[in-house]
Amino acid sequence: MSLLNQDLQATHQILSLLENSKSLTDRIFDQLPGVFAVVDAQGNILRANQEVAKYIGVDHELLLGRSLSSLFKEETWNQFKDRLIKIDSGDADSEIVEFELAIDIENTQMRSFIWQIFSFEFGTRLSRKLYTCIGRDISDLKKAMSEVYTLAKDLEVTGAVQTLLLPKDNTFTHKNVKLAAYYEAANQSGGDWWWYTVRPDGSLVIILGDVTGHGAGSAMVTALMAGAYQSLAKALPYNPKLSDLPTLFGELNESLKSFCESQYWMTMSALEIPVAQNEAKWWTAAAPPIYVLRANSDLETMVGSGTPVGSKILTVGSDHRTISKGDRIFIFTDGAYEFNMANDRQFGLKRLRNVLLHTRSMDTEKARDYIAEEIKKAMVPGPAPDDNTFIVVDFI
Numbered sequence: 001m002s003l004l005n006q007d008l009q010a011t012h013q014i015l016s017l018l019e020n021s022k023s024l025t026d027r028i029f030d031q032l033p034g035v036f037a038v039v040d041a042q043g044n045i046l047r048a049n050q051e052v053a054k055y056i057g058v059d060h061e062l063l064l065g066r067s068l069s070s071l072f073k074e075e076t077w078n079q080f081k082d083r084l085i086k087i088d089s090g091d092a093d094s095e096i097v098e099f100e101l102a103i104d105i106e107n108t109q110m111r112s113f114i115w116q117i118f119s120f121e122f123g124t125r126l127s128r129k130l131y132t133c134i135g136r137d138i139s140d141l142k143k144a145m146s147e148v149y150t151l152a153k154d155l156e157v158t159g160a161v162q163t164l165l166l167p168k169d170n171t172f173t174h175k176n177v178k179l180a181a182y183y184e185a186a187n188q189s190g191g192d193w194w195w196y197t198v199r200p201d202g203s204l205v206i207i208l209g210d211v212t213g214h215g216a217g218s219a220m221v222t223a224l225m226a227g228a229y230q231s232l233a234k235a236l237p238y239n240p241k242l243s244d245l246p247t248l249f250g251e252l253n254e255s256l257k258s259f260c261e262s263q264y265w266m267t268m269s270a271l272e273i274p275v276a277q278n279e280a281k282w283w284t285a286a287a288p289p290i291y292v293l294r295a296n297s298d299l300e301t302m303v304g305s306g307t308p309v310g311s312k313i314l315t316v317g318s319d320h321r322t323i324s325k326g327d328r329i330f331i332f333t334d335g336a337y338e339f340n341m342a343n344d345r346q347f348g349l350k351r352l353r354n355v356l357l358h359t360r361s362m363d364t365e366k367a368r369d370y371i372a373e374e375i376k377k378a379m380v381p382g383p384a385p386d387d388n389t390f391i392v393v394d395f396i
Contacts, residue, residue, distance in 0.1 A: 035071070035103075035113065035135035038120050040128060041088040043068040043081060055103055068133065073104045080115070087117055088129060095119070103135070111139045165193060165226040171365060172196055174204050176277050176325070180368040181391045184384065191218030191266075192333050192389040193226050197233050199243065202275035206391060208287070209268045209309070210333040221256070221264045225309070228255040245270045245283040246316040249309060253285075256310035265308035269331050273323075277395065280329060284317045285309045288334055291353065295326025297360050299353060323395050328367070330356050332390035336371075339385050341378050351378070364394045 035055070037048035045052070045066050053060040056070045069077040080101055086092045096118040102110045113135040120130035170181045181194055191211035198204055209225060211218040232251055236242045242251070249268065256266060269287040273280055282290055284304040292300040304317025323329075337352045355374045359367035368390075375388065 034137060035133070037068055037133045038130055039068050039084075039133055040130055041084065043077075043084060046130060071103050072101075076101060076104045083115075083117055084131065087119070087131065100138075111137055112142050114138050165223055167195060174198055175202075176396050177204060177273055177393065178364045178396050179206065179391055179393045180364045181389070182368050182372045183387075183389045184372075185219075185387050186335070186384045191222055192335065192387040193222045194389055194391060195226070195229065200237055201243075204273040204277075205245070206271040206273075206331065206393065207268065208270075208331050208333065208389060208391060209266045210287070210335075210387070210389070211266045212264055212308075218264070221260060221266070224259055225252060225256060225266055228252055245272060245281075246318075249283065249285055249316050250314060253309045253311065253314040257312070260310060262310060262312060265310040267308050267333075271329065271331060271393065278323055279320060280323050281320045282318060284319075285314065288332060288337075289349075290332070291330040291356055292321050292323075293328040293330065293356055293360060295324060297357065299357060325395055327395045328359070329393040330371075330390065331393065333387065335384070335386035335388035336375060336390050339379055342380055347375070347378050359392075364392050364396075367394075368392045 033051070035049070035051050037052050038046045040046065045063050045068055048060075048063045048068075050060055052068075052071070053063055056063070056066065058066070068080070071077075072080060083092075083097045083099060087095075087097050096116055098114065098116050100112065100114050102112050104110045116134045117131055120132045166183060167181070170183070172179050179196065183192060183194065185192070192209070193211075194206070194208045196204065196206045207229065209222070211221045211225070229248075229252060232242055232248055241247050249270070252266075252268075256264065266285070267287045268285040269290060270283040271280060271290070272283070280292070282302050282304065285306045286308040287306075289301050289303045292302060294300065300321065302319040302321060304319050305315065306317035307313065307315045332352070337347050337349050339347055341347055352375075355371055358374075359370055362370060371390065371392070372388075
């Protein structure tokens, strides 16, 4: 083969490679996501991808020479062109101009875009300035953000309403009994609820409930239960049967069943302290156990069976203890111990008992604060996995 033939063959291979490379580049360019166009200072299109053709409504081959203004109404295009003029004249604050502007075409749903305009660099000196315009559709993102914002506001309102359903003060003293409560929702609104009532006979009842889940749905169910309980408590002088806590649980069960049709449940603890304050009766609807820390530092556990409020068939468990001065009772929801620590092990009831034992020499409020701090320290940093509510009850 002569040297001339070899040169011709090599030249042909090079031209074929260049043509294939150009074809591949064209395909990549045309399939780029979002709007991608190269324009001159007046906005005339020298090159654009398929997305531009789709929005303008013409064949891709007919884009050359058209104005990018076809994507906008006149007022919107003037805003776009102002940015183009600024970068062309060198008056822009940076080499890349970024702004939000909607593609707004007649008879087409308006779409929000984030735009970037910057000089088009080709590697060789061009006879005129050209600019790359890239537009990313953020309409779905903005819609999602709007929905999140609306949900956040709803949760904020729900959370504000829920705080009205809790006692105004988280400490309370009745004769020789002092309590200090802690409440923290996993979200802006939660499914835990607590209350205390001094009944007409002078006895004290402390209620702690935990609706399944957390968030707006659980908070609304909590509001229902809190309202139902308040109504029943007010009816107590006219219906003495409601002083029997299993009967009260039964009334609450019917309210929740009829409203939620067994889609939500509430575990519930109720501590009843008679007027003599020498005994503690505990009633449970599938609630966690409660602890009695004696004045001599012995720790006892009160346990009971039962089904949650809202069950088709409600059963209520119970336990009781004789109480003396210096004793402490600790009532809590599962958020106080059912969470994983940094080592991926669950905090658990054993660690919670040990934390409680360390509070023996502390007063009621300091004990509450210490327990809350120890639980927070044990949790993995970030949002709490569940609502956390507990009550320290001291016999002073």
